[in-house]
Amino acid sequence: xxxxxxxxxxxxxxxxxxxxxxxxxxxxxxxxxxxxxxxxxxxxxxxxxxxxxxxxxxxxxxxxxxxxxxxxxxxxxxxxxxxxxxxxxxxxxxxxxxxxxxxxxxxxxxxxxxxxxxxxxxxxxxxxxxxxxxxxxxxxxxxxxxxxxxxxxxxxxxxxxxxxxxxxxxxxxxxxxxxxxxxxxxxxxxxxxxxxxxxxxxxxxxxxxxxxxxxxxxxxxxxxxxxxxxxxxxxxxxxxxxxxxxxxxxxxxxxxxxxxxxxxxxxxxxxxxxxxx
Numbered sequence: 288x289x290x291x292x293x294x295x296x297x298x299x300x301x302x303x304x305x306x307x308x309x310x311x312x313x314x315x316x317x318x319x320x321x322x323x324x325x326x327x328x329x330x331x332x333x334x335x336x337x338x339x340x341x342x343x344x345x346x347x348x349x350x351x352x353x354x355x356x357x358x359x360x361x362x363x364x365x366x367x368x369x370x371x372x373x374x375x376x377x378x379x380x381x382x383x384x385x386x387x388x389x390x391x392x393x394x395x396x397x398x399x400x401x402x403x404x405x406x407x408x409x410x411x412x413x414x415x416x417x418x419x420x421x422x423x424x425x426x427x428x429x430x431x432x433x434x435x436x437x438x439x440x441x442x443x444x445x446x447x448x449x450x451x452x453x454x455x456x457x458x459x460x461x462x463x464x465x466x467x468x469x470x471x472x473x474x475x476x477x478x479x480x481x482x483x484x485x486x487x488x489x490x491x492x493x494x495x496x497x498x499x500x501x502x503x504x505x506x507x508x509x510x511x512x513x514x515x516x517x518x519x520x521x522x523x524x525x526x527x528x529x530x531x532x533x534x535x536x537x538x539x540x541x542x543x544x545x546x547x548x549x550x551x552x553x554x555x556x557x558x559x560x561x562x563x564x
Contacts, residue, residue: 291516292361294386296324296379297368297398297505303332304548305502306369310509316555317513322362324351324382326370333408334501335547345372352381361388366512367420368505369398371408376416380423392515395424396508400432403442422462426521428508430470434458448473448490455483467525469507480525489522493529496536502548507532514562527562534558 295310307323314321326348330340365387367379383393397417400406405414414436421427421437431454435442438457443450451471458466465484472478472495479492507528514524535551542550 290318290320291363292320292322293364293366293512293516294322294324294362294382295366295368295509296326296370296375296382297366298327298329298371299323299325300329300332302330302547303334303336303501304551305332305505309502309505309551310366310368312552312555313506313509314513316559317517319513319516324348326372326375332501332547333406343372345374345378348375348378352378352386356385360386362386363388363391364394364512364516365391366394366396366508367424368396368508373412373416376420379420383423392425393423394426394428394508394512394515395420396428396504397421397433397437398504399436401430403432403435403444405436418461421458424463426465426467426511426515427458427463428467428469428504428511429458430504431468434468437461451481451490452488455481455488459483465521467511467521469504469529480529482522482525484521491526491529493526494533496533496540498536498540500536500539500546500549503532503536506535506549506551513559517563519562531558 295307297306299307311321325344327344328342333339365382399409399417418437432442434454438454440454440457455466468481470478471481476495477492478495479490482489510528510531511524514527515521534554535549538554539545539549
């Protein structure tokens with residue numbers, strides 16, 4: 288039986304438990320061979336650290352892709368996370384055209400912002416570029432802030448189901464196929480995921496822990512893809528990813544020496560063994 292081989296295209300934050308340093312252990316624990324394409328290398332992630340070092344790798348990426356093409360390397364999925372530069376959007380499209388096997392899914396986490404705000408490194412041109420990538424993706428995994436940035440709808444902290452349906456309709460208008468909208472909360476103490484695919488709209492809720500940690504979106508997306516490629520349907524994969532993020536946050540709360548990310552590693556093997564049953 289041929290094993291799965293995926294490519295993740297995002298940055299390497301050398302310290303801080305996010306991006307590729309999350310994707311590699313999570314996807315490997317699912318038993319999936321994972322190749323990497325770093326969009327940039329950072330000494331740390333950008334939340335809570337000062338004077339971090341950044342080296343953009345955009346100029347090297349065309350040479351890497353050309354080498355893979357000469358070697359006839361093909362991937363069974365593409366997972367794009369934090370990219371950072373406008374030209375990365377076209378590079379992701381090139382990967383889809385030239386390096387994905389037939390039927391391989393493209394999972395896009397459109398990392399751009401949170402809590403109603405665009406991250407400082409980005410501007411409206413970046414948002415517009417991301418819109419062009421949305422229609423290429425088979426699975427779109429935004430948080431509510433990113434969904435509002437993409438659709439142009441006003442971000443609201445209080446909303447009802449009709450508002451979420453409007454946001455999802457806006458993403459569908461951009462060409463999104465399966466939508467996994469995270470951080471959707473209709474009642475205090477709970478949050479959840481609004482899911483849309485060819486079967487229509489579905490929603491599930493889970494416990495909300497009132498702490499914010501960097502990298503939880505990366506853990507969610509990586510777990511989602513691992514479950515998806517291991518045979519779970521998208522809706523079940525979205526539930527499994529949410530449950531793992533919750534457990535990882537619980538495992539970190541109370542450790543004041545660990546504010547920069549979540550301690551997911553000790554839980555990973557047991558979680559995936561349980562998910563496979």
